[in-house]
Amino acid sequence: DAKTTQPNSMESNEEEPVHLPCNHSTISGTDYIHWYRQLPSQGPEYVIHGLTSNVNNRMASLAIAEDRKSSTLILHRATLRDAAVYYCILSGMGSREAKLIFGTGTRLQVFP
Amino acid sequence: AAGVIQSPRHLIKEKRETATLKCYPIPRHDTVYWYQQGPGQDPQFLISFYEKMQSDKGSIPDRFSAQQFSDYHSELNMSSLELGDSALYFCASSLNGGYTDTQYFGPGTRLTVL
Numbered sequence: 001d002a003k004t005t006q007p008n009s010m011e012s013n014e015e016e017p018v019h020l021p022c023n024h025s026t027i028s029g030t031d032y033i034h035w036y037r038q039l040p041s042q043g044p045e046y047v048i049h050g051l052t053s054n055v056n057n058r059m060a061s062l063a064i065a066e067d068r069k070s071s072t073l074i075l076h077r078a079t080l081r082d083a084a085v086y087y088c089i090l091s092g093m094g095s096r097e098a099k100l101i102f103g104t105g106t107r108l109q110v111f112p
Numbered sequence: 113a114a115g116v117i118q119s120p121r122h123l124i125k126e127k128r129e130t131a132t133l134k135c136y137p138i139p140r141h142d143t144v145y146w147y148q149q150g151p152g153q154d155p156q157f158l159i160s161f162y163e164k165m166q167s168d169k170g171s172i173p174d175r176f177s178a179q180q181f182s183d184y185h186s187e188l189n190m191s192s193l194e195l196g197d198s199a200l201y202f203c204a205s206s207l208n209g210g211y212t213d214t215q216y217f218g219p220g221t222r223l224t225v226l
Binding site: 032 | 202210
């Protein structure tokens with residue numbers, strides 16, 4: 001399984017944009033980039049995913065480098081509710097079903 | 113919208129006892145995944161089922177077994193419980209189970225082994 005590298009922690013102030021980086025230099029051509037987050041005492045929650053093009057949804061944006069060796073999750077205006085551990089996960093055609101291999105993730109703290 | 117349901121939410125067992133955790137996926141979802149999250153750790157994949165057949169297996173101890181039933185709910189059976197089995201157990205479901213599909217997680221079952 002291709003490996004991802006994320007900073008252990010990041011901080012932000014409320015209502016500021018947050019850019020969460022992820023390195024995945026060994027990504028294969030068919031690997032999708034997924035982002036999940038886990039709020040305290042809750043199950044992981046899907047945020048966004050993409051393959052090559054940048055993606056936007058109501059929660060966040062995903063910017064994917066042209067060589068696909070890195071990506072950035074963008075929260076446009078952080079709220080206190082966005083304080084969570086964010087996981088960048090790759091999944092590809094290795095198996096019919098897509099187990100998620102969680103790394104250490106980035107713990108995001110949001111200050112009022 | 114309906115979410116993934118897990119029961120029980122909390123379970124306390126003694127060493128060497130058995131435990132059964134249940135997972136009810138979102139309606140029409142045919143794929144179920146089980147994850148284990150130890151204290152201060154990240155979730156680890158245990159096992160998955162697609163259309164009632166085991167589809168993938170992770171670091172699941174031989175003492176654990178699981179199955180998916182005809183109504184797509186799944187049960188994780190844990191025997192000869194050890195202190196190290198104390199963890200949060202999450203179930204997730206997806207539609208079709210493809211590697212691009214979103215997994216929807218339940219609230220988890222907190223298992224405490226004394």
